[in-house]
Amino acid sequence: MRIQYLINGRSGQGISPMDRGFAYGDGVFRTLPMRNGKLKDWELHYRRLQSDCAVLKIACPPEAQWLDDIRQLSKGVDEAVFKLMVTRGESGRGYAVPPVAQPNRVVIQSPFPVYPATYDSDGVGLHLCQLRLAEQPKLAGIKHLNRLENVLARMEWVEATYAEGLLLDASGNVIECTMSNLFMRRGNVLVTPDLTRCGVAGVTRQRILDQAGMLGLQAEVARFDLATLQTADEVVICNSLLGVWQVRSIEKKSWPKGDLAQQLREALDIGGSTFA
Amino acid sequence: MRIQYLINGRSGQGISPMDRGFAYGDGVFRTLPMRNGKLKDWELHYRRLQSDCAVLKIACPPEAQWLDDIRQLSKGVDEAVFKLMVTRGESGRGYAVPPVAQPNRVVIQSPFPVYPATYDSDGVGLHLCQLRLAEQPKLAGIKHLNRLENVLARMEWVEATYAEGLLLDASGNVIECTMSNLFMRRGNVLVTPDLTRCGVAGVTRQRILDQAGMLGLQAEVARFDLATLQTADEVVICNSLLGVWQVRSIEKKSWPKGDLAQQLREALDIGGSTFA
Numbered sequence: 001m002r003i004q005y006l007i008n009g010r011s012g013q014g015i016s017p018m019d020r021g022f023a024y025g026d027g028v029f030r031t032l033p034m035r036n037g038k039l040k041d042w043e044l045h046y047r048r049l050q051s052d053c054a055v056l057k058i059a060c061p062p063e064a065q066w067l068d069d070i071r072q073l074s075k076g077v078d079e080a081v082f083k084l085m086v087t088r089g090e091s092g093r094g095y096a097v098p099p100v101a102q103p104n105r106v107v108i109q110s111p112f113p114v115y116p117a118t119y120d121s122d123g124v125g126l127h128l129c130q131l132r133l134a135e136q137p138k139l140a141g142i143k144h145l146n147r148l149e150n151v152l153a154r155m156e157w158v159e160a161t162y163a164e165g166l167l168l169d170a171s172g173n174v175i176e177c178t179m180s181n182l183f184m185r186r187g188n189v190l191v192t193p194d195l196t197r198c199g200v201a202g203v204t205r206q207r208i209l210d211q212a213g214m215l216g217l218q219a220e221v222a223r224f225d226l227a228t229l230q231t232a233d234e235v236v237i238c239n240s241l242l243g244v245w246q247v248r249s250i251e252k253k254s255w256p257k258g259d260l261a262q263q264l265r266e267a268l269d270i271g272g273s274t275f276a
Numbered sequence: 277m278r279i280q281y282l283i284n285g286r287s288g289q290g291i292s293p294m295d296r297g298f299a300y301g302d303g304v305f306r307t308l309p310m311r312n313g314k315l316k317d318w319e320l321h322y323r324r325l326q327s328d329c330a331v332l333k334i335a336c337p338p339e340a341q342w343l344d345d346i347r348q349l350s351k352g353v354d355e356a357v358f359k360l361m362v363t364r365g366e367s368g369r370g371y372a373v374p375p376v377a378q379p380n381r382v383v384i385q386s387p388f389p390v391y392p393a394t395y396d397s398d399g400v401g402l403h404l405c406q407l408r409l410a411e412q413p414k415l416a417g418i419k420h421l422n423r424l425e426n427v428l429a430r431m432e433w434v435e436a437t438y439a440e441g442l443l444l445d446a447s448g449n450v451i452e453c454t455m456s457n458l459f460m461r462r463g464n465v466l467v468t469p470d471l472t473r474c475g476v477a478g479v480t481r482q483r484i485l486d487q488a489g490m491l492g493l494q495a496e497v498a499r500f501d502l503a504t505l506q507t508a509d510e511v512v513i514c515n516s517l518l519g520v521w522q523v524r525s526i527e528k529k530s531w532p533k534g535d536l537a538q539q540l541r542e543a544l545d546i547g548g549s550t551f552a
Contacts, residue, residue: 003368005293014290015298017281017361017382022291024423025301031369056424057431083369085293092279093307093359093386095423095430095454106293110369134410134474135446138428146422147300147371148332152414154371155333170411178371198410 001080005108006069019104021087024095025145027104028052029085032203032240033112037078039070040240040270044203049084052142057097058088061105069107081241083108087145113241115163120265123246123257124163124237126177128226129153132170133198141201153178164237166250169198172225180239181205182247184224184232185260190217191224204238207268215267226250234258243270277356281384282345295380297363300371301421303380304328305361308479308516309388313354315346316516316546320479325360328418333373334364337381345383357517359384363421389517391439396541399522399533400439400513402453404502405429408446409474417477429454440513442526445474448501456515457481458523460500460508461536466493467500480514483544491543502526510534519546 007013020026030052032045046063053060070082085108089101131153139146153165164177176182176199183192183205190212195201212219229235234255235247246261248254264270283289296302306328308321322339329336346358361384365377407429415422429441440453452458452475459468459481466488471477488495505511510531511523522537524530540546 003294007293015293015295017283017291017384018279019291019298020427022295022298023305023361023421024427025421026424026427029299056428081369085299093357093384094389095426097427097431108293108369113370131414134412136410136425138407139424144424145299145301146424148302148415148420148422149412150371151296151300151302151373152332155373 001077001109001111003108003110004073005106006073008105009065009069009072015104015106016090018090018092019087020089020091020101021085021104021145025147026056027058027085027087027145028056028143029083029145030143031081031083034070034074034078034080034082037074039082041203041207044206045084045240048143048201048203049086052144053086055142056088056144058086059103060086061103065105066107069105073107073109077109079112081110081112083110085145115242119163119245120243120261123248123261125161125249126237126247127157127159127162127165128251129156129165129167129178131156131167133167133175135169135197137197140198141195143200150178163245167199168226173223174226174229175199177237180237180242182235182237183208184229185217185234185236186232188217189220191220191222194221194223202239204240204244204268204270207270208238208264211267215263234260236261236264238264238270240270244268277353277385277387279384279386280349281382282349284381285341285345285348291380291382292366294366294368295363296365296367296377297361297380297421301423302332303334303361303363303421304332304419305359305421306419307357307359310346310350310354310356310358313350315358317479317483320482321360321516324419324477324479325362328420329362331418332364332420334362335379336362337379341381342383345381349383349385353385355388357386357388359386361421391518395439395521396519396537399524399537401437401525402513402523403433403435403438403441404527405432405441405443405454407432407443409443409451411445411473413473416474417471419476426454439521444502449499450502450505451475453513456513456518458511458513459484460505461493461510461512462508464493465496467496467498470497470499478515480516480520480544480546483546484514484540487543491539510536512537512540514540514546516546520544
C-alpha cells in the first residue's frame with residue numbers, strides 16, 4: 001500500500017506554506033488503525049480530536065467529513081493506518097490568530113508499521129532518553145503539531161535493541177515514551193503518569209484506565225520517578241497501533257516475562273501488530 | 277503587494293502533508309526585511325539559519341539558492357518582508373528521522389507589517405502574558421517551527437493598547453516578547469535575558485549586544501525577574517521588522533519617554549516601521 005492523502009476531501013493538492021500548521025504547528029492530530037475494514041475506537045479518537053481542538057480554539061471539522069475522507073481513501077482496503085490532522089488554517093505573517101480562520105483538514109492513509117514479532121511475544125527494551133520533556137501545562141495532554149521534542153528524543157538511539165525511548169520531565173518524573181504511554185503494575189495497582197504538565201494523553205491509555213477494573217486492577221494516575229518505576233512488578237507501554245508491549249528492560253534493570261501485556265491486549269481487543 | 281512564495285524555487289506548488297515541518301514542526305525559519313531593494317543583515321540571518329539547522333541536524337540549503345529565490349520573488353519590488361523556512365523534508369509516519377531526508381526550502385514574500393506611528397515615536401505598552409514559557413534547553417534560542425506557545429500567548433489579548441506581550445518562564449524569569457527580544461537599561465548597563473533555557477535569539481538582539489559599546493553602554497546577558505525589570509531606567513523591545521520600540525508600561529508600572537530606542541535605531545540603522 002502506498003501512502004495517500006486528502007486535504008479537505010481532495011487529492012492531488014498540497015498545503016499552503018501560509019497554513020498555520022506548517023508555520024507554527026498550530027493544529028492537532030490523531031492516529032488510528034483500521035482492521036478488517038473497521039476503524040478502531042473511532043468515537044474515542046474523534047472525541048479527543050474535538051477536545052484538543054477546543055483547547056486551541058480551533059473549529060474541529062464535523063465527524064461526517066472525516067468519515068467521508070476515510071471512506072474515500074479506503075476503498076478496497078481492509079487494513080490501514082489513518083492519521084487525522086486539523087490546523088487552524090491559513091493566515092498572513094504573525095502569531096495573531098485571524099478573526100476568520102478556515103481550518104484545514106488532512107487525512108493520511110498509510111500501511112501498518114512493521115514491528116518484530118518478539119515485541120508482542122517477548123517484550124521490549126527501552127532507551128532512557130537524555131532529553132527531558134519541558135513542562136507546559138497549557139499544552140499538556142494535547143496531541144498537537146509541536147513535536148520537535150519527540151523528534152529529538154527519537155534521534156537519540158539507532159540500536160534495534162531499543163523499541164522505544166522513555167521520557168522523563170525536567171524534575172525526573174516518568175511521563176511517557178516517544179510514541180506511546182506507559183503503565184506500571186505494583187501488586188494489583190496499575191499506575192500511569194500524570195500528564196497535566198507534559199506528555200500526550202493517548203486513547204489506549206484512556207481505555208486501559210477505564211477498563212483496568214475488569215482485570216481486577218485498580219487504576220491510578222500519579223507522579224513517580226525512574227527509581228520508583230524500576231521497582232514495579234511489571235511495566236507496559238501502549239498506543240493505538242502497537243497495542244500493548246511489556247517492557248523487559250530499562251538501563252540496568254530488567255524484568256521477567258509477565259502476563260499483563262497479553263491480558264490487556266485481550267481485554268481491550270487491541271494490538272495485533274504486523275509482524276516482520 | 278500580495279503574498280507570494282516559492283517552494284524549492286518553484287511557484288504554484290504546495291507542501292506535502294508528509295513534510296515533517298507540517299507533521300512535527302521539524303524545521304526552522306528566519307524573517308528579514310528588504311528596504312530600498314537591499315536585504316537587511318542577510319549574512320547574520322543566513323548564519324543563524326545555518327546554526328539552527330545544525331542543532332536539529334537538518335542540511336541547510338546553500339546561500340545561493342535562498343538568494344536566487346529572493347531575487348525571483350522580488351523583481352520590481354524594493355520593500356518587502358522575506359520569511360525563509362527549511363524543514364527536514366518528507367518521511368513516512370513516525371518520529372524517526374529517515375536516513376536520507378531531502379530538506380524542503382520555502383521563501384515567502386509579504387508586505388511590511390503596518391504599525392501605528394506612535395510605536396516608534398512614543399513607545400508601547402506590554403501585556404503581561406499569563407502563559408509561561410516551558411524550559412527546553414535543547415531547543416532554546418532556536419527559531420524552530422514549534423511555535424504554539426507564541427500563538428497561545430498572542431491569543432491572550434486583543435486590546436490595541438498592547439503592542440506586544442511579555443513572556444516569563446515558569447520560574448518567573450523575564451525571557452522575551454511573543455515576536456521580539458527585550459533589553460533593559462540600568463544606568464549604562466544594557467541587559468537582555470539569558471536564552472539558554474527558552475526563548476528565541478533574534479538577529480537584532482545580537483546586533484545590539486555587539487554594538488552597545490559604541491553607544492557607551494555595557495552589554496550583559498543575565499537572568500532577571502519582572503520585579504527587577506520594573507526597576508529598570510528604560511526598557512526596549514526589538515526585532516528585524518519593527519526595529520526598536522521603547523516600552524512605556526507593563527502592568528501598573530510606567531516609564532517616561534527615553535532616548536534609548538531612538539539611539540539604537542540610529543546606531544544600528546534599523547527600524548523605520550511602516551506607519552499607519
